[in-house]
Amino acid sequence: MSGEVYHEIIISGYGGQGVILNGSILGKAATIYDKINATLVQSYGPEARGGACSAHVIISEETISYPYVHNPHILISMSQEAYENNIDSLRDGGLLLTDTDLVKRRKNDERHVSYSIPATRMAEKLGNKMMANIVILGYLASLSDAVNAESLRNAVEKSVPKGTEEKNLKAFEKGYKRGEKQKSGTG
Amino acid sequence: MSGEVYHEIIISGYGGQGVILNGSILGKAATIYDKINATLVQSYGPEARGGACSAHVIISEETISYPYVHNPHILISMSQEAYENNIDSLRDGGLLLTDTDLVKRRKNDERHVSYSIPATRMAEKLGNKMMANIVILGYLASLSDAVNAESLRNAVEKSVPKGTEEKNLKAFEKGYKRGEKQKSGTG
Amino acid sequence: MKKQGIKELNGMPGKHPLSDLLRDDRMPHIWCPGCDIGTIFASCLTAIHESNIDYNDFAVISGIGCSGRAAGYVKLDSFHTTHGRAIPFATGLKIAKPKMKIIVFSGDGDLFTIGGNHFIHAARRNMDLTIICVNNFTYGMTGGQVASSTPFKARTSTTPNGNFERPFNLAYMAAAAGAAYVARWTTLHVRRLTNSILEAFNKKGFSFVEVISSCPTSFGRKNKLGPPLHIIQHFHKISVIKNSIHPKDANLDIEKEIVVGKFVDIERPTFFDLWEEIYPPIREKRGE
Amino acid sequence: MKKQGIKELNGMPGKHPLSDLLRDDRMPHIWCPGCDIGTIFASCLTAIHESNIDYNDFAVISGIGCSGRAAGYVKLDSFHTTHGRAIPFATGLKIAKPKMKIIVFSGDGDLFTIGGNHFIHAARRNMDLTIICVNNFTYGMTGGQVASSTPFKARTSTTPNGNFERPFNLAYMAAAAGAAYVARWTTLHVRRLTNSILEAFNKKGFSFVEVISSCPTSFGRKNKLGPPLHIIQHFHKISVIKNSIHPKDANLDIEKEIVVGKFVDIERPTFFDLWEEIYPPIREKRGE
Amino acid sequence: MEETEQFIMGDTACAEGAIACGCKFFAGYPITPATEVAERMAKRLPQVGGTYIQMEDEMASMAAILGASWGGLKSMTSTSGPGFSLMMENIGLGIIMEVPCVVVNVQRAGPSTGLPTLCAQGDMMQARWGSHGHYEIIALSASSPQELFDITIKAFNLSEKYRLPVLVLTDEVVGHMTEKVVIPPYDKIDVYPRRISTLPPEEYLPYVSDEDMVAPMVGVGEGYRIHSTGLTHDKRGYPVITAPVQKEMMDRLIYKIRNNVDDIVKYEEIEMADAEIVVIAYGISARPALKALEMARDRGIKCGMMKLITIWPFPEKRIKELAPQVRGFVVPEINYGQICLEVERCSAGKTEIVLVGHAGGAIFHPNEILEVISRL
Amino acid sequence: MEETEQFIMGDTACAEGAIACGCKFFAGYPITPATEVAERMAKRLPQVGGTYIQMEDEMASMAAILGASWGGLKSMTSTSGPGFSLMMENIGLGIIMEVPCVVVNVQRAGPSTGLPTLCAQGDMMQARWGSHGHYEIIALSASSPQELFDITIKAFNLSEKYRLPVLVLTDEVVGHMTEKVVIPPYDKIDVYPRRISTLPPEEYLPYVSDEDMVAPMVGVGEGYRIHSTGLTHDKRGYPVITAPVQKEMMDRLIYKIRNNVDDIVKYEEIEMADAEIVVIAYGISARPALKALEMARDRGIKCGMMKLITIWPFPEKRIKELAPQVRGFVVPEINYGQICLEVERCSAGKTEIVLVGHAGGAIFHPNEILEVISRL
Amino acid sequence: MKYWRKPLDYEEIKVPRGRVSIIEDRCKGCSFCVEYCPRDVLVISKHFNRKGYHPPYVEKPEDCVNCKFCEVICPEFAIYVEDMDE
């Protein structure tokens, strides 16, 4: 089933954090800009608001039949609950990204490649806590090759509300740079 | 199927003439007072009001499975339309009762025993056109043995609106007497 | 001679002046002898006739009920929908055909009991419809049960001891919901009624004409109101015309006083006006 | 020290004074951060608390919506029904349990858009219910679509250019339909609101309390009303108390003026009063 | 109280059945041909200390009987097709909240307004599947006023036993047919009382079930402070929006019926001992079918009849048993094939199935059924 | 106009499909998980000169699209279970008045409010039988946003061709799933135009049918002065309350679909050439089923799949054909067995049928289906 | 009928004349026309029509002033009046 490119990603947090939007940006980057297949499914709480929520993204060269992710290659957790619920499913060697302030990681994280970023705090500094998701997306872009960073930038630009493109791209870059630094051990 | 007592009766006219009530009185007389079986089904026009309507009554010593009447022994018609619709179904030798003013009978009525009575006119004289049905019921009581006349009287009394019993019984007697007279050739 | 004249007409009936608005092939209608729905219906047809609007620019929508049968007798584009849903059906049709005059002709039960929600919402939207409501205080079609218009203590087949609920003041409800035009007449105010319906056609917005009606068979008989003629005469006799009063004060007591008149006639932007305020470019696209 | 004090409480939280009216095991509730439904709900619980009526004599019914979740959080007999049908459900329950205080706590969409017909009919019957309507101008639960309470031109997810319909005046509608008690407050009129709810409990008949609410997530954000606190402060700031005016004059313009107050408080025989007038022997049979 | 005999309509008999077994609340909305049920209830309820309320529509009627049943009153509503469609959403609420009550559908010919005064049997599948989501339902049928009286009582009993709205499906002809109905003394009538928990409030869980998978109820206003919701809920009645809780709840809702099919399903078998052809009929169609059966027997045809009393759950087991033993099933129904589909499914190709269909507006003439029997 | 690619939700794709084939009117009421259909329509319709109106409830929404369709606009509404239940009465009106329009049901888990945000396939039978009276319906299903785009267009075309409300049945997961959707240039889309009579008003009969049993329509306001009613009616559209007219009308309503099943029914067959076990799946369940199929094939099991696109009318003929040829049918559906019953019926005992059921709130894991395939 | 009274200058102006036609079999005998005719032109007949009602007949045709009130009030579209002056 898995062709050369095949990534299963879970982004999780609670309603209002932009978790689903992140999934959508990833998918758009993959399908519209990277020209491969992607599927995004989402789950959330009662009716259309509040509570725990998560986005499952599969990026693949081949047709995707089953859309849910059970053992992600990449897990992004933006709340403690989200972390607890999903961490055991992350594959060995999988990439874990968490919000430093919102998630306390367990000891056994050695199985995975783990990074954390104070995304909410960074976004707050950029003037809007609501952009934490974009910060973390930039962070992801630097730490994974699931999608092309440039595609992701394009997708961010096309997906955020009109008039907020610039701010969001800035948030993206903040996250991206942090990732670059951390990768190169300078962070 | 037919035991000793077995009568199929159609009473027909238009909505508001008390056609269904007549059927009900007949059935009550048979079941409650004569202690045999009876079934009444009815048909009428749109929703619960107006238009052509008819009551099908079966009186039988045995259990009645199929409740509709296709070849009645007795046909009462209180409107031209009702007469036209039903006359062909009346059995040879069957009893036909019509309202003199409302029904013009065809020639071939010789197949049947036919009587007519100006029931509506008589009821009008008794103060209420609406009692034409009771007049005709009395008429029937004298001309047929389908149910006991006394049972029918009881059933009339129990079935008409409270306070109108007396008037209705009077109407019944008018019809009954007319029948007796006609039977004995004195009418 | 006289009698012959009639016979002649009976043999080959002449043309009733409203014939071209009437589905002659469906006459006689199902309404009971002496039921004044026919008169109210005739009044509506007369208004259409007198409006000088092309007949093809009218459509009539009814719900279910005796009054609701009107849609089936009018020789116009006409729709006999489900119980209570004439107004939303009409709303869809009106949006598709904004230039047509859409008349909803139906009963009190249809428009205000089961259909009350659609009524108030269409009034709120100020949807450009003419609503003619035959208020006969009951469900005629199903044999006279209590309705939300039935007077307190009135007998119906489901209130054998008398109604223990109070009725709506339909005119007040219409006004509260936002109707641009609200009038009430009895059947015998034939000319005024016809005139009101005409005004309603020409009114931009939601227009409501309530007509007090007798239902001699189901309502009249159970409440011992006498023969059909007496009932409508009685309603007419106790009626008082009070134009322009707030309909909350328009008393409707079938024993004592029936306040009639044109209560509301205001300018209020319609659904279409506001739509075009929000989507101005659409106006051009529509070619209006 | 201070911080420790808090920590201590967090570790082993004390008992909130409304704990015995709250399903603690369901906290935190689903309402968004800064959503004032919680405050309105607390106000309702406070009124119950202050009423001196046995808690077991209350029942709370909700429809579907964010506000409708209230029934699930109150530690009383409580029913979370279908969208729009809380009132008829409550009507059945009230008839079965005429001595209980039946509270309907629900949203504007639930009570007035889909449920509008039941609302007006229950008001007409003067059914002895207390209706608390959280009017947040939108369907919060489904993410903020236009509702029959949405102000003209307001943005919602289904009116991307702004709403092209006019909203109801809910208080006016309630009065027109027959409500015995009608009041409107904003969330920040906490004490007056609580007091109104208390009055409603004790009112014989259909009581309606409308509370102007913010829905910061769905309505506030789309209309750029700022953070939650700003919205309720704004509503409070532009509010004007006008007790006893006819609610038709109770303006509700979220940009300029929100007229609040107790508009209607009348004596009107209830459903039960009239029932017993029609069926006097029943009273004895019921042993009341 | 003594046994009485009345010459009454099916609709009236239905109402009398309800009164006889203690129904104290009726919320309804008039509709031909079910109006007479409401009219009788309006007259009778005040006499027995109950309440008749005419609601603004059928949605409200259904909601009101759920509320009243929670309040402890045996509750009922009646309607016909158009109203039945409108009740569907709240029938689903009754299913998930597990509220005992009875819904009567006196069928007329559809679709839509159709033939309001004329009969059909077109809502049989709607009765099974008309509300959204999966659920099991109990629906009973009757062919005469007496049976309508009897099954209305049975419907109330089943509704209390299994805690769900139970449907009574009849049709215009039976509803408007007048026959003698024997009404036994009320104290001789078997009434299944509401299952009430004896646990104290601290221990009581409203949606934890006993061995029948049915949870006992408690009274409102008695300190139990229950919560009931149309959302998926756990044992406490609290909403829990997850698949596992959905499964737990749904299994109970489904299997409380499926596991008790033998207790619920009732049918009558007539002349079945040597039957090679079996007529499967219900409601009004069972009457011409019976006549046809008699006529067929007169002609020497080995014909029998299975008259369905319970329509849902469907008497699957018996049909499966019979299928390989008979030459054919004849299914007369006033629709274009509904129950017939179930017969076909259960027969699994083991015998021939012939639908005798009817568009509605009239009942079968016995000859129409006889002809099919004869040709098989 | 050029072909475009969008990464959009199923619901959005559905709306785009409607816009693409000329839908100009949407009346709806928000409900999870169908709200996004309405939201997209609200945004898009004004751009194409159409109208979005949010009605007061689902009954009104359904009534409004019937009115608008009579007025000549391609019309649509969308909802989920609770709203679907409320639409049933007026869907029946659309059936009997023969009004082309499209009704989308994005299924969530019921009964009642159930799991509003989570998926199920519990309304499949309701789609068939949910309105009172007998009727035939067309219902299509989709497993991806792209398919949802495509079948929405197909639904509009079938609705115009056969003059009836056509149902689009999807589910929360497909509705909320985001994938790439290719939108062809609108002028490249096959659109079935409304059948309009060319007869003059004096000769036109609104309910007299051509060879397909479908009567051509005419425009409102154009002098035809038509009458249309929910009552049983004759060729003129006039109510006639008799059994013979009922039969005439009903035969047309039923057989215009039954006689054209081959034109209407669509399904996809995958790896069927040598299949011994056939998975019959639809909607979201077809996706894990496909995965299971691949896994089974990897294990050497001769497994094939029939993916239903048309749910109603049911592909009876094909199932009957296949039944004697295969070892078994595996039917995964997120309910307690609905389409499975139809498969069972059509199989007539010729093969084994296994339901893979699910209570709702989640979709199948491919392993659950694989396991059943392996054991057969 | 307040607003249907004769004009005050009744005698002076040219009196319009109408010819009344009755479509007998549509009539349901409600007598509205008879009662409301300002000139008592109409009388209920003794004979029944096909539906069993007594339709009106024109007793004083020459008295009809073409006010059309019978026409507008008839619920059955069973009576109408044509202008005789033309």
Place this chain on the structure above:
Amino acid sequence: MKYWRKPLDYEEIKVPRGRVSIIEDRCKGCSFCVEYCPRDVLVISKHFNRKGYHPPYVEKPEDCVNCKFCEVICPEFAIYVEDMDE
């Protein structure tokens, strides 16, 4: 908040005292309590609770006059005040 102003005779009467408790993990950081406390007793903290919100903390416990406005306005039932005088 017009009707929540201090009574005019504030200094003269015995000032009630309250002890404020915060159920931190219920708090969603809306700051209603902080803003509406007439005595500025409360301040939003810098730390996050489990849900990621900043709950308030009691900065000036001794200033609390037990007016309970924080309690009645809190949408989360996360803050309440007990009488300290007893």
